[in-house]
Amino acid sequence: xxxxxxxxxxxxxxxxxxxxxxxxxxxxxxxxxxxxxxxxxxxxxxxxxxxxxxxxxxxxxxxxxxxxxxxxxxxxxxxxxxxxxxxxxxxxxxxxxxxxxxxxxxxxxxxxxxxxxxxxxxxxxxxxxxxxxxxxxxxxxxxxxxxxxxxxxxxxxxxxxxxxxxxxxxxxxxxxxxxxxxxxxxxxxxxxxxxxxxxxxxxxxxxxxxxxxxxx
Amino acid sequence: xxxxxxxxxxxxxxxxxxxxxxxxxxxxxxxxxxxxxxxxxxxxxxxxxxxxxxxxxxxxxxxxxxxxxxxxxxxxxxxxxxxxxxxxxxxxxxxxxxxxxxxxxxxxxxxxxxxxxxxxxxxxxxxxxxxxxxxxxxxxxxxxxxxxxxxxxxxxxxxxxxxxxxxxxxxxxxxxxxxxxxxxxxxxxxxxxxxxxxxxxxxxxxxxxxxxxxxxxxxxxxxxxxxxxxxxxxxxxxxxxxxxxxxxxxxx
Ligand SMILES: Nc1ncnc2c1ncn2[C@@H]1O[C@H](COP(=O)(O)OP(=O)(O)OP(=O)(O)O)[C@@H](O)[C@H]1O
Ligand SMILES: [Mg+2]
Numbered sequence: 001x002x003x004x005x006x007x008x009x010x011x012x013x014x015x016x017x018x019x020x021x022x023x024x025x026x027x028x029x030x031x032x033x034x035x036x037x038x039x040x041x042x043x044x045x046x047x048x049x050x051x052x053x054x055x056x057x058x059x060x061x062x063x064x065x066x067x068x069x070x071x072x073x074x075x076x077x078x079x080x081x082x083x084x085x086x087x088x089x090x091x092x093x094x095x096x097x098x099x100x101x102x103x104x105x106x107x108x109x110x111x112x113x114x115x116x117x118x119x120x121x122x123x124x125x126x127x128x129x130x131x132x133x134x135x136x137x138x139x140x141x142x143x144x145x146x147x148x149x150x151x152x153x154x155x156x157x158x159x160x161x162x163x164x165x166x167x168x169x170x171x172x173x174x175x176x177x178x179x180x181x182x183x184x185x186x187x188x189x190x191x192x193x194x195x196x197x198x199x200x201x202x203x204x205x206x207x208x209x210x211x212x213x214x215x216x
Numbered sequence: 217x218x219x220x221x222x223x224x225x226x227x228x229x230x231x232x233x234x235x236x237x238x239x240x241x242x243x244x245x246x247x248x249x250x251x252x253x254x255x256x257x258x259x260x261x262x263x264x265x266x267x268x269x270x271x272x273x274x275x276x277x278x279x280x281x282x283x284x285x286x287x288x289x290x291x292x293x294x295x296x297x298x299x300x301x302x303x304x305x306x307x308x309x310x311x312x313x314x315x316x317x318x319x320x321x322x323x324x325x326x327x328x329x330x331x332x333x334x335x336x337x338x339x340x341x342x343x344x345x346x347x348x349x350x351x352x353x354x355x356x357x358x359x360x361x362x363x364x365x366x367x368x369x370x371x372x373x374x375x376x377x378x379x380x381x382x383x384x385x386x387x388x389x390x391x392x393x394x395x396x397x398x399x400x401x402x403x404x405x406x407x408x409x410x411x412x413x414x415x416x417x418x419x420x421x422x423x424x425x426x427x428x429x430x431x432x433x434x435x436x437x438x439x440x441x442x443x444x445x446x447x448x449x450x451x452x453x454x455x456x457x458x459x460x461x462x463x464x465x466x467x468x
Binding site: 113115116118119121122123124125126129133134137138141213214215216 | 267
């Protein structure tokens with residue numbers, strides 16, 4: 001198989017790689033915020049639940065979580081494995097990344113000076129207004145570098161979808177590598193991920209720049 | 217009638233009894249300065265008045281309406297505390313401006329999104345206010361682009377934009393370099409001349425003496441002496457006050 005054929009075949013999986021990537025971001029970014037807020041709840045059972053969630057999802061391999069979400073329903077309830085693996089894959093990625101994002105959000109929220117809350121309170125802002133208008137924009141600004149790190153990792157982690165044979169770029173590459181006993185697909189995959197992350201780095205850099213019109 | 221009336225305020229942090237049955241009233245148009253040694257509870261008193269701390273017992277009322285009251289030893293706060301918050305403003309020692317908002321947005325946002333006032337009307341008022349304070353050309357600057365003195369003046373106009381009936385200051389010049397305190401004190405003085413009701417916690421004795429209608433000397437969570445500034449500064453009977461002023465003179 002020529003290099004060109006390998007590249008073309010693997011590119012066909014790129015759409016699915018991107019689907020995992022973007023859908024995970026779309027779900028995990030808000031879900032992480034919810035988990036972070038639950039974690040900060042003064043109601044003990046709620047914060048305990050969120051802490052346990054974070055600790056379990058960060059403390060076990062994403063690969064196991066992928067297997068659990070994809071095949072768990074079958075073994076537990078005899079529900080047939082869904083034909084569109086994108087759904088379990090995105091669920092597994094989203095709940096996993098939400099745990100990481102939650103920790104980042106929490107650290108950002110905790111780093112906010114109490115004076116910002118006090119000034120808002122004295123000016124009569126409600127708790128929700130304070131959070132949305134005053135706290136959240138500054139938190140995002142603070143955590144953006146940490147968020148970028150996680151997003152770069154997410155790009156690479158999409159390759160884990162091969163464990164449930166979801167036909168994304170790396171899964172295809174691995175199949176070609178096996179059938180052709182060739183190392184070339186791995187090199188191609190490496191180049192794809194690298195280019196993907198260069199773009200991610202560029203975009204995040206632009207966002208950081210746009211947000212750094214003020215100093216804290 | 218008093219705008220603010222605080223009666224028999226008690227406040228402890230764990231077993232640190234900070235306010236020991238302190239009372240304070242402020243009439244319309246009055247400028248009251250609170251002085252006293254570090255740790256005497258001045259900030260705590262202002263923070264209780266502005267609901268940043270909850271009192272253990274006592275009464276806080278604004279315009280004759282109780283915001284907090286104590287019945288049979290049980291202290292309760294009014295349900296509509298936010299309505300009371302519109303009556304006062306607070307200027308912090310370290311400004312607490314919103315760094316992601318421009319100067320104008322810092323001022324306009326609360327009147328518009330809290331008081332639901334007309335945006336254009338608020339804008340016009342805020343610009344006029346900035347103009348008056350000599351900050352007109354800073355309207356679109358971010359707080360980080362301003363000097364400390366300018367930031368504190370902006371935090372004063374931000375409070376004024378809410379059109380409070382009474383304005384509290386907690387050591388408004390303590391975080392500033394000495395050469396910047398003057399511009400902030402000048403603004404407060406100007407407000408005093410316009411009969412703005414103000415309560416000012418300060419270590420600037422000369423300023424307190426010059427600007428106040430009444431001076432309160434606090435020590436150990438109680439009011440030790442209270443009265444006309446000339447009386448309190450010039451002719452105090454209290455040994456603790458004399459000691460405090462001697463220490464102050466030595467430091468400066
Ligand atoms: N949030 C808090 N938790 C615990 N103790 C506190 C808190 N705030 C103040 N205190 C204590 O209350 C006492 C009075 O503090 P406060 O800040 O009111 O004094 P102050 O008169 O404003 O002093 P300064 O002139 O130094 O500003 C101090 O012993 C302080 O340690
Ligand atoms: Mg203080």
